[in-house]
Amino acid sequence: MSGELRDLYQQLIFDHYKAPRNRHPMHGASHEAEGHNPLCGDNVKVYLEIEDGVIRDVAFEGGGCAIATASASLMTEALKGRKVEEVQSLFEEFHHLVTDGEAPGRAELGKLEALAGVREFPARVKCATLAWHTLNAALAGRERPVSTE
Amino acid sequence: MKMDREVVGLPATAFDVQRVREDFPILAERVRGHALAYLDNAATTQKPAAVIEALGRYYRHDNANVHRGVHALSQRATDQYEAARETVRRFLNAESAREIVFVRGTTEAVNLVAQSYARPRLGPGDDIVVSALEHHSNIVPWQLVCAATGAQLRVVPVDESGAFQFDAYEKLVGPRTRLVAVTQVSNAIGTLPPLERIVALAHERKVPVLVDGAQAVSHLPVDVRALDCDFYAFSGHKVFGPTGIGALYARGSILESMPPWQGGGDMIRTVTFAKTDFADIPARFEAGTPNIGGAIGLAAALDYVESIGRAAIASHEQDLLDYATERLAAIPGLRIYGTAPGKAAIVSFTLEGMHPHDVGTILDTLGVAIRAGHHCAMPLMQRYGIPGTARASFALYNTRGEVDALAAGIEEARRLFA
Numbered sequence: 240m241s242g243e244l245r246d247l248y249q250q251l252i253f254d255h256y257k258a259p260r261n262r263h264p265m266h267g268a269s270h271e272a273e274g275h276n277p278l279c280g281d282n283v284k285v286y287l288e289i290e291d292g293v294i295r296d297v298a299f300e301g302g303g304c305a306i307a308t309a310s311a312s313l314m315t316e317a318l319k320g321r322k323v324e325e326v327q328s329l330f331e332e333f334h335h336l337v338t339d340g341e342a343p344g345r346a347e348l349g350k351l352e353a354l355a356g357v358r359e360f361p362a363r364v365k366c367a368t369l370a371w372h373t374l375n376a377a378l379a380g381r382e383r384p385v386s387t388e
Numbered sequence: 389m390k391m392d393r394e395v396v397g398l399p400a401t402a403f404d405v406q407r408v409r410e411d412f413p414i415l416a417e418r419v420r421g422h423a424l425a426y427l428d429n430a431a432t433t434q435k436p437a438a439v440i441e442a443l444g445r446y447y448r449h450d451n452a453n454v455h456r457g458v459h460a461l462s463q464r465a466t467d468q469y470e471a472a473r474e475t476v477r478r479f480l481n482a483e484s485a486r487e488i489v490f491v492r493g494t495t496e497a498v499n500l501v502a503q504s505y506a507r508p509r510l511g512p513g514d515d516i517v518v519s520a521l522e523h524h525s526n527i528v529p530w531q532l533v534c535a536a537t538g539a540q541l542r543v544v545p546v547d548e549s550g551a552f553q554f555d556a557y558e559k560l561v562g563p564r565t566r567l568v569a570v571t572q573v574s575n576a577i578g579t580l581p582p583l584e585r586i587v588a589l590a591h592e593r594k595v596p597v598l599v600d601g602a603q604a605v606s607h608l609p610v611d612v613r614a615l616d617c618d619f620y621a622f623s624g625h626k627v628f629g630p631t632g633i634g635a636l637y638a639r640g641s642i643l644e645s646m647p648p649w650q651g652g653g654d655m656i657r658t659v660t661f662a663k664t665d666f667a668d669i670p671a672r673f674e675a676g677t678p679n680i681g682g683a684i685g686l687a688a689a690l691d692y693v694e695s696i697g698r699a700a701i702a703s704h705e706q707d708l709l710d711y712a713t714e715r716l717a718a719i720p721g722l723r724i725y726g727t728a729p730g731k732a733a734i735v736s737f738t739l740e741g742m743h744p745h746d747v748g749t750i751l752d753t754l755g756v757a758i759r760a761g762h763h764c765a766m767p768l769m770q771r772y773g774i775p776g777t778a779r780a781s782f783a784l785y786n787t788r789g790e791v792d793a794l795a796a797g798i799e800e801a802r803r804l805f806a
């Protein structure tokens with residue numbers, strides 16, 4: 240097997256593909272959005288529970304290929320407990336990781352580094368970033384009015 | 389290669405795949421350190437040197453605009469452009485070159501028919517019949533005219549094997565059906581709908597038929613008069629020609645009755661601000677400077693196909709299809725979609741526990757180019773309840789060795805994901 244392939248499909252990727260973390264619907268989420276990759280027909284849905292500018296809980300549904308699913312799963316782990324204001328720089332850092340490999344170093348990527356191998360496969364960048372774009376859409380969306388029922 | 393010949397029962401001189409491969413310079417490319425195994429021919433085909441040289445020759449020696457110059461080059465370009473139309477006529481066995489309209493490709497051909505033929509004839513309560521096998525380009529143009537006119541789109545289903553449901557078709561074609569539009573070969577799973585019966589039934593009910601030939605022209609002998617279809621659309625790039633050129637065949641009497649769909653130069657006889665007279669067919673449908681080089685390159689491609697022989701191509705591909713089906717079906721967890729008897733050399737499959745994208749990436753690292761996804765046939769994927777498949781699609785230059793490389797790559801993918 241080629242080195243590129245081993246770098247792409249690291250053990251951590253398989254782990255999160257076969258047993259995704261935080262993959263379930265979330266009722267009463269404060270933010271949610273759906274993302275779609277028209278190229279492969281994959282869909283993800285991202286849910287957030289935000290309180291006082293902090294992501295208290297996060298979940299996703301859907302997925303698709305190993306890269307898209309593992310990326311969504313790893314993203315949810317990376318977001319829990321994080322301040323909303325930190326999300327943008329985390330996404331930027333991640334985007335560099337999977338595209339050009341530059342590391343402005345504004346945020347600690349931790350386990351997300353497992354996706355660095357995507358860089359050698361430009362056709363798969365969309366798979367790796369689908370959950371993140373969906374996250375952005377959820378954050379940009381209007382907060383759902385609190386229901387009194 | 390000797391073995392191939394024995395399998396297809398052809399004389400030793402009939403078809404030599406190694407000789408054919410030498411006609412296609414790109415097949416010598418190496419990809420990620422491996423010999424290229426190009427199995428994405430349903431997306432686009434590679435180009436023989438004859439086509440690359442025809443394009444070069446035209447641009448080096450003959451380039452000028454057509455139908456409007458008094459000078460020598462313009463005459464040469466015009467002659468070659470019109471000779472290309474005659475080549476397409478011959479290739480499709482149309483009655484007259486007037487029935488051949490040059491377009492950008494299948495997509496534009498279908499849109500032309502939708503806008504110029506269907507739209508003026510459609511109203512609320514009318515319908516157009518397509519099949520569940522169609523490529524988006526034989527669905528969306530009809531949805532657009534339906535939305536504009538209040539007509540409805542009716543869809544002939546396929547069964548689990550991917551076979552066209554003729555019984556359902558018989559019931560769907562009704563008194564208000566204005567057109568049947570159906571593919572000759574499914575690009576996603578390889579199915580060949582029973583075109584002759586489809587056309588015969590439609591004509592019995594006075595309904596014209598458009599055939600999407602995008603996937604057929606490089607594989608099967610095509611004869612629009614024997615098929616008796618009213619429209620036939622194909623793309624040059626899927627039959628070893630350049631991108632950006634294709635042709636629409638339309639029965640002369642129908643084409644005569646159709647208004648222009650785009651206005652501009654070349655499609656008029658006289659223009660005054662009071663009144664414009666449109667040109668005769670086919671010029672009426674070719675507004676603006678056409679893709680002259682593309683048409684010439686397409687003619688070179690069709691001549692190339694004829695020089696090999698479409699029957700020889702079909703039997704070589706049948707051998708590849710049989711071999712690939714046998715090799716792939718033996719892989720545990722692999723499911724082939726499109727198992728109806730009689731299909732083109734396209735093998736669409738999924739692997740248990742693996743997404744087609746991952747399969748495609750792993751094969752790519754081994755130099756094997758396939759397509760992964762919905763193949764622009766999302767309704768068909770929905771029929772099977774899957775987001776997509778991995779698809780290997782063969783052409784005349786593919787070999788059993790490339791099928792072996794595909795099978796080995798799939799085994800490697802399975803090991804990796806085990």
Ligand SMILES: Cc1ncc(COP(=O)(O)O)c(C=O)c1O
Nearest residue numbers: 493494495523525575602603623
């Ligand atoms: C069956 C079928 N119809 C139509 C098309 C559209 O062809 P083009 O994109 O060249 O217009 C394709 C190509 O993908 C096809 O496979």
